[in-house]
Every structure is written in C-alpha cells, then in structure tokens.
Amino acid sequence: MEIVNDFVYQAAIIIIGLTAVCASLGVILCSSPIYSALYLIGNMVCLAMLYLLYHAEFIAAVQMIVYAGAVMILFLFIIALLGGKKELQENSLQRTIAFGFAGLLFGELLLAATVGATKPIEGIFDPINLKVIGGAKAIGLTLYSKHLIPFELASILLLVATIGVICLAKFPLKQIKKSLNS
C-alpha cells in the first residue's frame, strides 16, 4: 500500500509538472494576449498544486489568491482596456538568436541539474517538526521571529509601489505630450 501511494504521488508530481511546462509554452506561443493570460493562469494553478504536493499549503493558498487571483485580474483588466490585438510573429535574425540563447541557457541549466549530484540532500529538521512544516502557523512563527526584517521591508516595498502608481496615474498628461512634440 505504501509503495502504491508513493508511486501515485510521484506520478501526480510528474504529470502536473509537465502540464505546467506545456502551459508556459502556451503563454509565449499564443499570438493573442488574452490566450497568453489564460495559459498563465493554468501554469499558476499547476504550480499551486505542486506546492500542495510538496507540503507547502500556505504558499499554495497565497499563490492562488495573489497570483492567479489578484495579479491575473489586473492583467485581464489591462488587456480589456488596451484591446488585445493579435501580434504578428515573423521569423527574423533576432528571433533566431533569442532561441539560440534560450536553448544554450537551458542546456547549461540541465547540465548543472543532472551532473554532480553525488550526495543525497539531508534535512536539518527533526521528524516532529516535519509534520507542521508548510502550515500557516509554522510560517507565521518563522516570519515574525527569524525573518521579521524582510517582512517589514516587504510592507515598505508595497507602500512605495502604491504611491508610485498613484503618482503615475495622477501625472498631468498634457505636459508629457508637449515635451514629446517639442
């Protein structure tokens, strides 16, 4: 029973991982931005499922709410506002160079991933802590004790972003147009 469960677990991880890779291919290959956005939502949902399978329940919930919810709604609003025009995709020299660069990068990363893993990685936590890892309580305790400064800095970053966007939106448009025309 244990072996069967482990097999199902591994198979689920592999299938969902492959789906995530296929969805990310859809993001960059679709000509229409709205389809790209939908594929990106699919990719994020797949990643959230993987987080669940890796026992990171809190991060999976945050991924669904922040990414697949808030960020993608923002993207869809902007696409609806600007009109999702189809993009002509023609082959050019730059495109070939880009593909070559990305292929090279992938090859290097693959080499780094497969070569040299001689020692199995070991955990530093004891098995009692293993059960609670990933829950909201464990994350909150770590966040408010060991990682308090990054947490506060993140809140300042969000405040700065909010103020910046308000400044961008309130900026008088006539001045920009005048300086562009002159």
Add this chain to the structure above:
Amino acid sequence: MGSQFVLIVSASIFCIGATGFLIRKNPLVMFMSLELMLNAVNFLLIGYSHFLKSLDGQIFALVVMTVAAAEVVVGLGIILTIFRTRHELNVDEIDALKG
C-alpha cells in the same frame, strides 16, 4: 529523482519565460514571461524547502511573491501611461529615450 525533477521543470519554465521575453513585442506578454520566470524560481525554492525540510525557502518565496506583485502594479501603470500618450503597444516603437 525528486530534487532533479524540480530542477529540470524549474529550468524549463525559466528558459521558456526568458525566450518569451526576448521574442515577443507586446509589453503585456513580456510581463507575463517575467511572471513565468519568477514562478519558476518560486517553485525551485519551495521544492528545495521540502527536500531540505526547512522553512526558509517558503519565506523567500513569499518575499518573491511580494516583489512580483509590486513589480506588476508599477509595470502595468507604466504601460498604461505609455499607451495613453502614444496609442501604441509595440516595444520596437517606444524609443523616445534613445540617445
């Protein structure tokens, strides 16, 4: 097997995102490719936090998510401002800052 699979999937998604950023001309799709790359890094952090049985990777992923949210908000605001002034959305055409 497990940790190598995480590495390979994360590398694939990151490289696909990098390709998308390089080959697309619509700034919205370029931003989506950026999100793909950030998501790939998040997946790697969380996978390794599972294998190392440590919580630090998940905290890091949380911080990356915050940065991504702030970046998307500011980036989309800039795209919107560019569209309001120039009425086009092609990164090849936007060259007012070119010397």
